[in-house]
Amino acid sequence: MYIGRFAPSPTGPLHAGSLVAALASYLDARAHHGRWLIRIEDVDEARTVAGAAEDIIQTLAAFGMRSDGEILLQSARQIRYSDAFDKLGGAVYACACSRKEIADSRVTLAADGAVIYPGTCRNGLAPGRTPRAWRVRVPAATDPHALIQFDDRWQGLISENLAEHVGDFVLKRADGFWAYQLAVVVDDAEQGVTDIVRGADLLESTARQIYLQRLLGFSTPRYLHVPAVVNDRGEKLSKQTGAQPLDVRNSINALMGAAEHLGLTLSHAPSSVDEFWSLAIPAWGQRFVRT
Ligand SMILES: [Zn+2]
Known part of the structure; x- marks a missing residue:
């Protein structure tokens, strides 16, 4: 159906x-x-x-x-x-970075113009840092799972390497709202x-x-x-x-x-x-x- x-x-x-x-x-x-x-x-x-x-x-x-x-x-x-977020378990992690810290640490832009997150908080927050947003881990660029391909019925075959084009992306925002992608x-x-x-x-x-x-x-x-x-x-x-x-x-x-x-x-x-x-x-x- x-x-x-x-x-x-x-x-x-x-x-x-x-x-x-x-x-x-x-x-x-x-x-x-x-x-x-x-x-x-x-x-x-x-x-x-x-x-x-x-x-x-x-x-x-x-x-x-x-x-x-x-x-x-x-x-x-x-x-x-919230239920879906809980199911993701260890795939998500807390990020304490401000927008400025993210921008300062790497200049690469994602496909949609956002700054690619450099992975600062991937291995845990430094002492005294407060979680702001929650991100999902994407596989390393060389990992085959990082490459997402789909056949769009209008646009044809689309390929995107998540690590190279997006990086670890936000699922729960610093303002407390759920990210569009998850919803x-x-x-x-x-x-x-x-x-x-x-x-x-x-x-x-x-x-x-x-x-x-x-x-x-x-x-x-x-x-x-x-x-x-x-x-x-x-x-x-x-x-x-x-x-x-x-x-x-x-x-x-x-x-x-x-x-x-x-x-x-x-x-x-x-x-x-x-x-x-x-x-x-x-x-x-x-x-x-x-x-
Ligand atoms: Zn961070």
Whole structure:
């Protein structure tokens, strides 16, 4: 049974970039005759905007996309992340470093622009040091387990050496919140997600998530990362880069724009949202579903 999901962060209203990810995940679920779930990724409560989750859910509904099951809120699931964290045992360790100490000790940047952690606290904290964050150990670069490979249904074969690209990464943050990477892996496993369809900006998180799935004994879903939508300046669309909220009164235009970004060719221009789906689902299926 195919189970897919769309997992927005409630940091603002849905925009053209997030619509593309929602549309792709919804089309893939429908073309597979599967289930499609909405999950609100508000694990980073410092970034949550009041009312944004409800707004996103209503906007999706106006476009014809409704969750086939309960809508999970990560902020209500701390105990699950805590249980998973406990299961990791000796794979995690306390880190007392400040951001500055980490930056000063090595200049290498991870693929996502973060500073690669130099492993200062790997073998225990020096006396008098207080734990701030908790990190998971990744294998040495020469260890075959450090190399994570997966076949992305859009991007092709992706390989990442965790030690070289990321280093030991944070699972529990200094501010007390659980890291996004841990929450996503726990939620996907618990919801039985078989297929993750999302924006390519999350491609660089995938190797870390697969690594955590392996440590926790979860199966790895299939992945499909769609190209991110960028603005005139080449920046990924987001609230920070000035993306405009979607206008639900113009739902067909918005859906057509998202479908075009995904390279879908519809036989004719739909005159209703229902007609859009009746054209777009088979168009997606033809391209991405093997029969
Ligand atoms: Zn440290």
